[in-house]
Amino acid sequence: MQNLLRSYHLFSEAEIESLGPYLRSRRLEKGDYLIKAGKICTEIAFVQSGLLRSYYTKDDGEEITYCFTFENTLMTAYSSLITGLPSPENIQALVPTELWVLQKRDLEALSQQSINWILLQKHLAEQQYVELEKRIFSYQKEKASERYRDLLSAQPHYLQQIPLQYLASYLGITRRHLSRIRREMLERVN
Amino acid sequence: MQNLLRSYHLFSEAEIESLGPYLRSRRLEKGDYLIKAGKICTEIAFVQSGLLRSYYTKDDGEEITYCFTFENTLMTAYSSLITGLPSPENIQALVPTELWVLQKRDLEALSQQSINWILLQKHLAEQQYVELEKRIFSYQKEKASERYRDLLSAQPHYLQQIPLQYLASYLGITRRHLSRIRREMLERVN
DNA sequence: AATTTTTTGGGACAAATGTCCTCTAAATCG
DNA sequence: CGATTTAGAGGACATTTGTCCCAAAAAATT
Numbered sequence: 001m002q003n004l005l006r007s008y009h010l011f012s013e014a015e016i017e018s019l020g021p022y023l024r025s026r027r028l029e030k031g032d033y034l035i036k037a038g039k040i041c042t043e044i045a046f047v048q049s050g051l052l053r054s055y056y057t058k059d060d061g062e063e064i065t066y067c068f069t070f071e072n073t074l075m076t077a078y079s080s081l082i083t084g085l086p087s088p089e090n091i092q093a094l095v096p097t098e099l100w101v102l103q104k105r106d107l108e109a110l111s112q113q114s115i116n117w118i119l120l121q122k123h124l125a126e127q128q129y130v131e132l133e134k135r136i137f138s139y140q141k142e143k144a145s146e147r148y149r150d151l152l153s154a155q156p157h158y159l160q161q162i163p164l165q166y167l168a169s170y171l172g173i174t175r176r177h178l179s180r181i182r183r184e185m186l187e188r189v190n
Numbered sequence: 191m192q193n194l195l196r197s198y199h200l201f202s203e204a205e206i207e208s209l210g211p212y213l214r215s216r217r218l219e220k221g222d223y224l225i226k227a228g229k230i231c232t233e234i235a236f237v238q239s240g241l242l243r244s245y246y247t248k249d250d251g252e253e254i255t256y257c258f259t260f261e262n263t264l265m266t267a268y269s270s271l272i273t274g275l276p277s278p279e280n281i282q283a284l285v286p287t288e289l290w291v292l293q294k295r296d297l298e299a300l301s302q303q304s305i306n307w308i309l310l311q312k313h314l315a316e317q318q319y320v321e322l323e324k325r326i327f328s329y330q331k332e333k334a335s336e337r338y339r340d341l342l343s344a345q346p347h348y349l350q351q352i353p354l355q356y357l358a359s360y361l362g363i364t365r366r367h368l369s370r371i372r373r374e375m376l377e378r379v380n
Numbered sequence: 381a382a383t384t385t386t387t388t389g390g391g392a393c394a395a396a397t398g399t400c401c402t403c404t405a406a407a408t409c410g
Numbered sequence: 411c412g413a414t415t416t417a418g419a420g421g422a423c424a425t426t427t428g429t430c431c432c433a434a435a436a437a438a439t440t
Contacts, residue, residue, distance in 0.1 A: 064330050064331050066323075088327075122315060128315075129268065129272070129315055133269050139326070163388090164389095165386095176427080176430090179388070183390080354418065363398085366399075369419055372419090
């Protein structure tokens with residue numbers, strides 16, 4: 001996590017050290033939850049190793065994958081963390097996963113000490129926004145097969161670990177349709 | 191704009207006053223642009239009255255509406271403002287529109303004077319994120335007719351001013367399909 | 381290792397959505 | 411005001427995507 005913080009060029013080495021006492025190490029086994037829908041999210045996790053999936057549930061009970069989080073990035077039920085409202089998302093480990101967890105209240109305490117922690121939060125929110133804007137664009141202008149193709153080229157090897165049914169709902173389509181898309185891509189190669 | 195700032199409960203009255211000298215009033219006639227794609231966005235606009243539309247262009251030349259901005263809210267080519275990269279979006283007035291425009295560099299100067307301007311930016315980024323998350327959810331789990339219905343109930347009267355073709359691409363569908371959806375809604379009423 | 385559960389691929393058919401085009405109404409412009 | 415452009419509805423047909431289903435393969439469990 002410290003390396004991630006360094007990469008933002010916001011913090012002194014002392015500030016980065018000062019974070020240490022607030023980080024709690026946590027291990028999730030496959031299938032364990034970081035947060036369940038309906039709870040209010042009060043923490044931010046850094047994925048040291050492993051893979052997380054966020055999903056929510058439609059009225060009819062169908063699970064829809066909102067996003068994945070790979071190694072060396074941050075994960076939280078962001079809208080709940082921001083608004084203080086119950087999380088619509090469940091966050092679950094797809095494989096055994098090692099985390100460093102920071103409590104929101106501790107981040108707020110750090111923010112009293114140095115403005116840089118506020119700048120970090122501003123930066124992260126902006127980054128997240130830019131990501132989602134790209135995703136909106138892809139829903140508006142691409143068909144499912146193109147979105148899948150983009151995803152494959154953006155996240156080549158991580159995707160191997162993700163069951164196809166999760167990828168399908170992430171793309172906004174059914175398993176059946178993703179299966180068809182994959183078949184068509186194979187045929188094009190031959 | 192001052193009323194909008196007050197609503198965040200971040201600023202003293204003096205701070206709100208201090209913004210005044212940096213705001214430039216601007217009027218856009220119908221069809222005029224606030225920013226064109228390819229330019230780097232360096233300003234934030236408050237819509238005093240009127241209506242803006244942001245859109246980008248597909249490779250085949252088709253225009254896709256990204257969002258609308260109504261009265262008493264802020265508008266900017268946000269991803270470009272954040273990243274400093276050329277904007278993918280065009281922002282255009284759909285009707286005669288009165289704006290207050292703040293330069294990014296002036297906001298940065300204000301941010302040197304009071305941390306509250308940074309907190310404002312953090313807050314705005316977070317708000318934007320929450321909006322987009324909702325929109326992603328709707329693309330993933332709703333069909334076009336449901337997205338249209340939601341839009342109608344969220345923005346009842348503003349929508350009257352917006353040509354249907356713009357609504358269609360905002361929803362991620364064609365004009366033809368939106369026409370069908372509207373017809374079906376009428377039939378259900380009768 | 382055997383059993384059970386989950387995941388995947390795909391057939392058959394249905395529904396949603398797109399493409400192309402035409403006609404009419406409405407808005408814009410000279 | 412008349413001429414021209416733009417927006418909207420919708421027919422006919424094509425493509426994309428969904429639903430329901432089943433069987434094989436893979437993974438998890440006992």
